[in-house]
Amino acid sequence: MASPIKQFEIKPLISLGKIGDTPIAFTNSALFMFIAVGIIVAFLILSTRGRTLVPTRWQSLAELSYEFVANTVRQSAGHEGMKFFPLVFSLFMFVLVCNFVGMIPGTFTVTSHIIVTFAMAMIVFLTLCIYGFAKHGTHFFGLFVPSGVPGYVLPLVVVIEVISFLSRPISLSVRLFANMLAGHIALKIFAGFVASMLGAGVWAIFAPLPLALAVGLTALEFLVAFLQAYVFTILTCIYLNDALHPGH
Amino acid sequence: MAKDQRETGPTHRSPEEVDLDARRHALGSQIDALTRRTESQTKARSAADTSGFGRGFRYSADFVSGVVAGVLIGWLIDHFVGTKPWGLIIFIGLGFVAGVTNILRLVEREKQGPDPGQPGA
Numbered sequence: 300m301a302s303p304i305k306q307f308e309i310k311p312l313i314s315l316g317k318i319g320d321t322p323i324a325f326t327n328s329a330l331f332m333f334i335a336v337g338i339i340v341a342f343l344i345l346s347t348r349g350r351t352l353v354p355t356r357w358q359s360l361a362e363l364s365y366e367f368v369a370n371t372v373r374q375s376a377g378h379e380g381m382k383f384f385p386l387v388f389s390l391f392m393f394v395l396v397c398n399f400v401g402m403i404p405g406t407f408t409v410t411s412h413i414i415v416t417f418a419m420a421m422i423v424f425l426t427l428c429i430y431g432f433a434k435h436g437t438h439f440f441g442l443f444v445p446s447g448v449p450g451y452v453l454p455l456v457v458v459i460e461v462i463s464f465l466s467r468p469i470s471l472s473v474r475l476f477a478n479m480l481a482g483h484i485a486l487k488i489f490a491g492f493v494a495s496m497l498g499a500g501v502w503a504i505f506a507p508l509p510l511a512l513a514v515g516l517t518a519l520e521f522l523v524a525f526l527q528a529y530v531f532t533i534l535t536c537i538y539l540n541d542a543l544h545p546g547h
Numbered sequence: 548m549a550k551d552q553r554e555t556g557p558t559h560r561s562p563e564e565v566d567l568d569a570r571r572h573a574l575g576s577q578i579d580a581l582t583r584r585t586e587s588q589t590k591a592r593s594a595a596d597t598s599g600f601g602r603g604f605r606y607s608a609d610f611v612s613g614v615v616a617g618v619l620i621g622w623l624i625d626h627f628v629g630t631k632p633w634g635l636i637i638f639i640g641l642g643f644v645a646g647v648t649n650i651l652r653l654v655e656r657e658k659q660g661p662d663p664g665q666p667g668a
Contacts, residue, residue, distance in 0.1 A: 457622065462616050462638070463652075468614030470649070478604060513603035 305488040307411055307480070323387060328415070331407045335396040341386055364392065375536030376543060383539050386426060390419060391532040398479065398524035402517075410527075411479040413472060420468035423535045431542035442545040479528045482520045489513040609653055610646040617642015 311324030346357035354362055368388045372380045394410060401408025409415050431439040432522070443460040492509035494500050620640030625631045 317608055332664065437656040450558075458650060459641055459645050462641055463613060464621060465620065465646050466609075466616035466642075466645060470608045470616050473615075474604065474608040477608065 301487070301491055303484045303491065306407070306483060306487060309412075327407045328409055328412065329407035331400060331409050332415075335393060335400055335409065338396050338400070339392045340348055367428055368464075372536050373528075376540040378417040379543050380536060380539055383426070383536075387532055387535055387539075388421075390423070390535060391528055392529050394419070394475065395525065398528055399471040401479065401483070401522075402524060403500055404518060406531070408479055408483055417468065418473035420472040420529075423471065423538060424468040427538050427542040430539075431545060434542070435545055439542075439545050442541060456505055468537060471538075473533065474534075475527050475531050478523055482516070483522055486513060486516050486520060489516060554630050606650055606653065609649040613641065613646025614642040615642075617645060 308325050309328050311326050313325040315323045315325060317323060336538065341362055342357075342465045346355075346361040349355070350358065365388070369384060370383070372384055372387055376383065397409040400406055401410065431442075435441075440478050443457050445456060445460065445463065450455050465467060490513045493506050496509065498507040517541070617638045617640075618635065621635040621642075624634035624638065628634065
């Protein structure tokens with residue numbers, strides 16, 4: 300059976316030399332990031348090229364994705380949150396397209412690597428911190444001081460709140476990464492069962508079972524691919540909401 | 548404003564105004580229908596998100612991230628201040644507490660209903 304984690308291997312495609320001892324290369328991960336960005340750009344440019352009042356199919360798809368993210372931002376972070384719309388929309392589209400591209404057999408799933416999801420989570424986190432400080436100054440620390448806490452436990456509560464705050468980018472990135480990783484491994488394993496059962500003589504009659512499971516899992520994975528992009532977006536909005544209104 | 552005009556007497560109302568009123572009413576009901584549809588869509592979306600599998604993942608990720616953050620902070624303090632192993636010990640404990648706090652907060656948010664824009668984050 301083929302190794303289920305071989306699909307996550309990073310292979311350098313074009314070597315670009317070294318910085319210090321670290322080899323710098325254009326990898327398959329970078330290639331699929333470029334592909335995802337290319338798909339998004341092509342989709343949005345082509346679908347909005349012939350703008351009409353009554354949208355065509357592609358245009359309404361573009362409008363739908365805009366509306367979807369805009370509604371999410373407005374609901375979670377209010378109208379003020381719309382100033383973060385470009386960031387949130389870019390993140391949503393990137394995660395969504397990366398997840399969906401990863402569903403094509405033989406491709407590389409960029410979001411199944413924690414360093415990628417963590418980098419995106421850190422972008423959100425740093426935006427939140429920098430904007431929060433710039434907007435509210437020291438009032439931003441009000442985020443760590445819940446109201447109605449007696450003075451003698453306050454230091455402990457503040458430390459816990461700080462840890463809880465710092466755990467946000469971790470939980471944000473782990474969710475996306477773990478879902479994609481687990482899903483792709485499960486798919487690969489069940490698909491591998493089909494092949495090894497077919498080669499096991501009498502047991503071949505049971506081969507359709509894991510095949511059916513693999514089909515079902517594929518459908519589930521498409522759902523997860525969308526859902527995780529959505530969850531990433533909505534959590535981003537909730538965290539940004541804290542930067543906008545830290546006083547509670 | 549339209550109401551005021553109506554009350555001061557029907558003599559002031561030109562056919563255009565009546566027409567405008569009718570069009571405004573039609574537009575108003577259209578917007579209402581649209582708003583209602585958006586709301587029901589949001590509800591359907593949040594219902595889809597609260598599958599058991601998704602919830603399990605959500606809770607575990609929130610809990611584990613608290614512990615991991617605690618470990619990182621403790622390890623960094625030990626590394627730079629040289630209090631090995633006390634920073635790690637204390638901050639793992641605090642990390643556990645932060646993880647539980649995360650989960651409690653999540654549950655609290657879900658209990659309030661997904662409506663204030665946080666459908667089962």
